[in-house]
Amino acid sequence: MASITGTVVLAIAGLSAAQLTGRGFPDCSQGPLKNNKVCDLSLDPLTRATALISAFTLDEKLNRVPRLGLPAYTWWQEALHGVAGSPGVNFSDHGPFSVATSFPQPILMGAAFDDQLIMDVATVVSTEARAFNNDDRAGLDFWTPNINPFKDPRWGRGQETPGEDPFHLSSYVHALILGLQGGLNPKYKRVIATCKHFAAYDMEDWNGNFRYQWDAHVNSQDLAEYYMPPFQSCARDSNVGSFMCSYNALNGVPTCADPYLLQTILREHWGWTNEEQYVTSDCDAIQNIYLPHKYRETREASVAAALNAGTDLDCGTVYQHHLPAALEQGLFNVSTLDQALVRMYSSLVRVGYFDGLRVPFRNLTAADVNTKASQDLAYKAAAEGITLLKNDGTLPMKITSDMTVLIVGGYADATTQMQGNYAGIAPYLHSPTWALNHTGAKVYTATGPGGQGNPTTDSWLAVWNWAPKADVIIYADGIDNSVEAEGNDRNSIAWTGAQLDMIGQLAEYGKPMVVLQMGGGQLDSSPIASNPNISALIWGGYPGQSGGEALIDTITGKNAPAGRLPVTQYPADYITQIPMTDMSLRPNATSGSPGRTYQWYTGTPIYDYGYGLHYTNFTASIQSPGDGFAISDLMSNCTEKYKDKCAFTTISVDVKNAGAVTSDYVTLGFLAGTHGPAPHPNKRLVAYTRLHSVTGGSSSTASLKMTLGGLGRVDETGSRWLYPGDYALMIDTQPLAMANFTLTGDAVCLDDWPQPPTPQRQDSDYFVGGYGSSYDGQVLVDGNVP
């Protein structure tokens, strides 16, 4: 992310600085706030926030110049995989608070398929965030996670997500939010998490289509089945504190101006209440409603459209500049502005912003940041996600002090590169070379530009000198943020010719050779898979501060790999078969689309979703849930408010480690069969759990919880139904076990999807005008939001 230096406005008319606590939160013990009910801990957050807002003058509501002893508050904090550089986060130059634990990128943490791990990571992140807040170095709301499904392998920001599958994302984000916020409904939220980017945002800049102006056309079936479930999990099932609407339009309406999304679906259908939770725009997305979306003819009409739709906070400056005139023009009611402010400030009440030192997290200090336990967890998160894609039996391989190792490539000595984007300042960044040096082996490293660059030609002679002497050759490269990034989608998913040339030449030495494929998006690794001289292929994502150790430990067997690909690895020509702008999931003979994701792709992947090898062999047997079920019986036992949440059954899977090496095993449960509307997906993930440290020769039981929603399929209107028909539950990508059953009786609707207004966008909504500037670089601070 580009760095942003917003002007910090600290305007406290009528108050002296002494009336602030000096620690970045308001002082309720004296000054004008003292007698405001916002300081009354016996009252509920809504009443408290309402009291505060009713003390604002109209001018203060519009221009947000605090008079009441409110310190400036910066709303924009990031914490994608650790407290991260962002306008509201201020790392110290040295000493305490100069670092924060830097976990792997979500795409690698997704590969762990371990929700408990995700909750533990998020708990560390929220602990460190509170400690930063106590030193006035961060606010209490964090604009994370990015939970848009990674639908297209070219997407530059897929690395920020846990992968391509909506069930996996929904489960992952539930665990993450519980860790960030401190449970489902805690007295004090640890921090406010933000699910973004709502919705159908998954393209940066492809073929002249930019994220700021792109209008995603998504039918109701794909919307409800694929793009929405992670957000439903955030809002309805995890009680997330905040949502961010996206840059793109959806079916003609910029999402930040779309009442169907922000009111009908988010607040009404998912029951996301009107208090303690707010919607922010993406940064400058409200400006983009005007230009380049041209959705309204004036900036006043654009800001009013956003506010009226339910965008409470502007990460930008157009609310501040244009709401006053919009109000004069009668384009919105003051009560709508009040509601936005109440939502924002009741959110802050909920994190204890007004409760001073009574909040338990106020005890956290720099000693709670970068602890030994959080360092161990960062290592564990990397180790659990690392995925073994090929192994001819060479691995695991001891690396001892009498050996010579040649490591080549852009990631050979990578440090910050291993963090990916939205990163903080890590306490250390251990590269693969660093880890190799700690084995005592003689190591020769040839680096070079990372990403799809080549090792510097300077070192090539030395590489050829060392290769014959090496006991093992490691090639560590792939892609990085010079190739996949915010604002930058890829136009190739192949290794470059130069990379393959280098790999091929190194392989010719016939040494044990390991390729580390790095980066968030996948590359077509078929040339590596098919080269008999390459012993092993490991996907390492962006593994964070302990990435080098975790990678080398995976080679040596100190870490037994058990990660699974959280995305499909497509052949390189996949991207010639479907434009990024095609949002449809199902294959389409007319357009020539081969389908998207493992659920619908009709081609042969290089490595399938969920693929991952071990250093041992696992077998599995499944306890049949029963042969047949009457839908009426299943429904009569279903008492949940949201029917899709009702339990179907818990399947016990007996997993046996039939080899010798102790290893984790990710138990993936996929469902297939002919039920519901054609076409039918290849299969779909409906449950997963990670078993830990299954020793050779022993067995462990995985419990797979299945819901009625998991059995359900989505019709063309977006409604989810339980259909009669044949079902097959399969364990693992190449099934190790299978159970077949049938459902009988009439189909029952589990979730009646709200239909969009038709048409969503009137021709008169468009206007023709010139293009203005986009992001203007000033945002964020109370005093200029909303």
Ligand SMILES: O=[N+]([O-])c1ccc(O[C@@H]2O[C@@H](CO)[C@H](O)[C@H]2O)cc1
């Ligand atoms: O102007 N900038 O420096 C700038 C930087 C990043 C940026 O991206 C947006 O800001 C993030 C806010 O959380 C969203 O995830 C992302 O879409 C938008 C603008």
